Amino acid sequence: MIYHSLKDKQQKASFSTALLSSLAPDGGLYMPDHLPKFDDAALARLGALPFHQCAGRLARHFVDERFNGADLDGICEDAYDFPLPLRTLSGTHLDAATPEPDDDEYIMELFHGPTLAFKDFAARFMGRTCAHLLSITGQTRTILVATSGDTGGAIGHAYLNQPGVKVYILFPNGGVSSVQEHQLTSMGRNSNIKAIGVDGSFDDCQALVKQAFAHKDMSERHNLMSANSINVGRVIPQSFYYFWSSLQVKAAHPKRPIAYSIPSGNLGNLTGGLIARAMGAPIDKFVVGNNANHPFIDYLETGEYTPRASVPTLSNAMDIGQPNNFPRILDLFGGNHEAITQVVSGLRVSDEDTERHMRKVYNSTGYLMCPHTAVGHLAMEDFAEKTDEPYTKITVSTAHPAKFMDDVARIVRDDIPMPESLQDCIDAPSHKHVMSPELSALAKHLDETA
Numbered sequence: 371m372i373y374h375s376l377k378d379k380q381q382k383a384s385f386s387t388a389l390l391s392s393l394a395p396d397g398g399l400y401m402p403d404h405l406p407k408f409d410d411a412a413l414a415r416l417g418a419l420p421f422h423q424c425a426g427r428l429a430r431h432f433v434d435e436r437f438n439g440a441d442l443d444g445i446c447e448d449a450y451d452f453p454l455p456l457r458t459l460s461g462t463h464l465d466a467a468t469p470e471p472d473d474d475e476y477i478m479e480l481f482h483g484p485t486l487a488f489k490d491f492a493a494r495f496m497g498r499t500c501a502h503l504l505s506i507t508g509q510t511r512t513i514l515v516a517t518s519g520d521t522g523g524a525i526g527h528a529y530l531n532q533p534g535v536k537v538y539i540l541f542p543n544g545g546v547s548s549v550q551e552h553q554l555t556s557m558g559r560n561s562n563i564k565a566i567g568v569d570g571s572f573d574d575c576q577a578l579v580k581q582a583f584a585h586k587d588m589s590e591r592h593n594l595m596s597a598n599s600i601n602v603g604r605v606i607p608q609s610f611y612y613f614w615s616s617l618q619v620k621a622a623h624p625k626r627p628i629a630y631s632i633p634s635g636n637l638g639n640l641t642g643g644l645i646a647r648a649m650g651a652p653i654d655k656f657v658v659g660n661n662a663n664h665p666f667i668d669y670l671e672t673g674e675y676t677p678r679a680s681v682p683t684l685s686n687a688m689d690i691g692q693p694n695n696f697p698r699i700l701d702l703f704g705g706n707h708e709a710i711t712q713v714v715s716g717l718r719v720s721d722e723d724t725e726r727h728m729r730k731v732y733n734s735t736g737y738l739m740c741p742h743t744a745v746g747h748l749a750m751e752d753f754a755e756k757t758d759e760p761y762t763k764i765t766v767s768t769a770h771p772a773k774f775m776d777d778v779a780r781i782v783r784d785d786i787p788m789p790e791s792l793q794d795c796i797d798a799p800s801h802k803h804v805m806s807p808e809l810s811a812l813a814k815h816l817d818e819t820a
């Protein structure tokens with residue numbers, strides 16, 4: 371696969387270059403030159419495989435000669451050693467061999483990885499492909515990652531103890547949930563994962579990372595790399611679970627069209643879904659759930675895209691005023707607004723409605739959703755009310771509710787058990803460096819800890 375910059379499409383790069391350099395030399399985002407398209411026979415073969423094998427097959431189309439088939443099969447088997455359930459609110463699990471014909475709504479739980487958020491799917495693939503490349507080339511990297519809560523934990527976990535790599539996680543100090551902060555700061559004082567609490571917002575963290583990359587001296591001296599979804603290596607693996615899950619659902623319910631609802635912030639998850647669809651996955655619609663930060667839904671409705679400063683909400687991982695992946699979505703549709711709106715719609719959800727919906731779902735079914743998942747589920751309910759088509763409706767659940775224990779306890783109930791992996795983080799000593807949101811402070815810290 372060849373990648374091109376979205377600024378100047380003549381600027382091309384291999385997968386290895388795109389992954390290790392994050393942005394094109396002209397500052398543009400990388401995108402695949404053209405996506406593979408699978409016919410019905412190929413889709414049937416891929417859908418019959420277990421998820422990690424299907425992922426390994428798809429990955430072959432996105433890499434370069436530095437990876438062979440066995441490398442990719444090994445990377446995906448190792449990265450995806452946790453379940454990917456599609457379940458109903460009443461607790462039955464989709465089994466394509468013996469489907470319940472009346473089931474028309476599923477929750478796709480993407481939070482069974484080690485840090486209990488969907489970011490593990492991308493981080494673990496990226497971490498392993500990156501390790502493979504660095505071991506071949508003998509290079510080193512300093513990874514900067516800005517996080518609104520979940521990315522930092524997933525990236526830190528994926529790169530922990532990896533030779534040749536040091537990771538700095540920049541998070542808004544006081545702006546992530548207490549469980550998330552424990553996850554970010556508990557990876558050891560002397561490990562290769564360093565947490566930085568920035569006195570500012572997520573936008574400040576993201577701006578600092580961008581300034582560091584733009585600073586040629588700093589960027590070259592430290593071999594900086596981004597693990598945010600500006601890096602195409604984060605976005606590609608997010609297509610794998612849409613591809614595979616849509617084939618399972620289609621096999622179970624062949625006559626019904628398929629809609630996914632995705633609680634969204636930087637739009638990386640949606641971009642993964644759109645890539646899967648472009649490769650032939652049987653997906654008809656995407657529904658985007660946004661909180662009070664909704665520049666993308668404004669764009670869907672008006673054709674005007676206006677990035678804004680973010681405002682804090684209950685679904686903090688989606689507090690993004692300037693979604694990184696918007697240019698990739700435009701690119702997938704050739705910039706055609708109408709073409710986008712034929713596939714993607716969305717709903718803005720307030721914090722009050724999110725809380726009410728978390729309680730309603732819990733009281734009527736016993737299913738506990740994290741605030742992000744509740745935004746997506748409510749958006750799907752709204753979509754379903756406005757259509758007569760008999761969709762199979764899949765809500766993407768992006769995080770385990772226990773990651774937002776303080777809010778979930780206040781809103782729904784205060785006696786949910788803490789998963790063991792989270793309890794271990796909470797009990798471990800935590801370390802962070804606190805600094806002002808200034809490039810000079812970041813430069814000093816990088817030099818001091820290099």
Ligand SMILES: *Cc1c(COP(=O)(O)O)cnc(C)c1O
Nearest residue numbers: 520635636637638639687768769
């Ligand atoms: C990151 C995240 C999102 C938003 O995903 P994007 O790819 O940035 O749109 C939603 N929910 C949770 C729990 C997240 O961690």
